[in-house]
Amino acid sequence: MRRGVELRGARVHYGPLEALHGVTLAAPAGTLTVLLGRNGSGRTTVLRALAGTVPLSGGAALWDGRDMTGRTARARAAAGLRFVPDRQAVHAGLGVTDNLRLAAPDGDLAPALDAYPELRPLLDRRAGTLSGGEQRMLALARALLARPRVLLLDEPTQGMSPRVAARTYDLLRGLDACVVLAEQRLPQPLRHLPARPGLPVLVYGLGRGAVTFSGEASEA
Template sequence: MSRGLELRAARVRYGPLEALHGVSLIAPCPGLTVLLGRNGSGRTTALRALAGSVPVSGGAIVWDGADVTRLPAHERARRGLCLVPDRRAVFGSLTVGENLELAHARGDFTAALSAYPELRPLLTRRAGTLSGGEQRMLAVSRALLSQARVVLVDEPTQGMSPAVASRTYDLLAGLDAGVVVAEQRLPPGLRGRAGRAVVVYELRRGEVVFAGEAAEVPAADRPGPAG
C-alpha cells in the first residue's frame, strides 16, 4: 500500500476556468513536499484539492492507497489531515492562548511555546490584532499541536524574519507526518538539507513542469540574494 497523499490526473475548475489540468503528484508520509509556483500557477488549488476544500472535476485523490476523492474536507480532517490556509488561518476574535488550547486534544500548548517562544508574551492578545508574521507563527504552531498525519500549509513563513522562517522549516521537516507546503520560491536551506529528501513539484499554469528533489530544482527557482 502506498504511504502518501496523491493527486492522480486531477482537474479543478472554477466556473468556466480550469485551474488544474490533470496534475499528478505524490507527497510521501512522512516527508516534506514543496509545491512551487507563482501566483496563479495552481499550487494553492492543488493544496486545497488535497484537503478536500475544493472538488476535483476529474482524476482522483488517493491517501495511503485508498481513494478519498469524494470524502469531504471535514472527514479528511477527522482522519488526521490539517490544512493551514494562507489567509484566515487563526480565530481572530479569540486570544492567542485560546487558539492554542483549541488545537490540542487536552489543551496543552507547551510544545507550541517551545517552538515559538515569541508567542508567550502574546497569549492574552486577540489573534486578529497580531502582525502577519505572528499570525503565521500561531497558525503553524496550531498545526504542530494537532498531531496530524498530514499537514498542508500555504506559504508557512509569510511575514516571518529569516531566522524564524528557518526554524519553521526545521519544525515542519521534523514532524512524523506528511507535510506539503506551497511556496513561490524554494526556501533557503532546503536544497542541501541532510537526512530525508525534500520532494519538489513546480506548477505553471495548472500543470506540473518539474518534479524531483530540492537539490535538482532549476536555478531560476532558487531564492536570489536579498535586495
C-alpha cells in the same frame, strides 16, 4: 501502510475556468514536499484539492493508497489532515491562548510554545491584533498541537523573520508526517537541510495548472 497523499489526473474548475489540468503528483509519508509556482500556477489549488476544500471535476485524490476523492474536508480533518491556508488561518476574534486550546483539548500548550516561544508574551492578545508573521506562527503552532498525519501549508513563513523561518523549515522537516508546502520559490533553508536517509525534500514545479518539473530540492 503509510504512503502519503497523491493526486492522479486531477482537474479542478472554478466556474468555467479549469485551474488544474490533469495534475499527477505524490507526497510521500514522513517527508517534505514543496510545490513551487507563481500566483495562478495552481499550487494553492493543489493544496485545496488534497484538503477537500475544492471538489475535483476529474481524476482522484488518494491517501495511503485509498481513494479519498469523495470524502469531505471535515472527514479528512477528522482523520488527521490539517490545512493551513495563506489567509485567515487563525480565529481573529479569539485570544491567542483560546486559538491554541481549540487544537489542544487536553490543555497542554507546551509543544506549541516550545516550537514558537515568541508566542508566550502574546498569549493574552487577540489573534487579530498580531502581525502577519505572528499570525503565521500561531497558525502553525495550532496545527502542530493537532499532531497531524498530513499537514498542508500555503506559504507558511510569510511575514516571519529569516531566523524564525529557518527554524520553521527545520521543524517541519523533522515531523513524522506527510508535509506539503506551497511556495513561490524554493526557500534557501530547504536547500541546505541535511538529508534524511531515503527521504529527500521533493519539489514539484507548477505553471498554469500543470506540473512542469519534478525532482529533489538539489535539482530545483
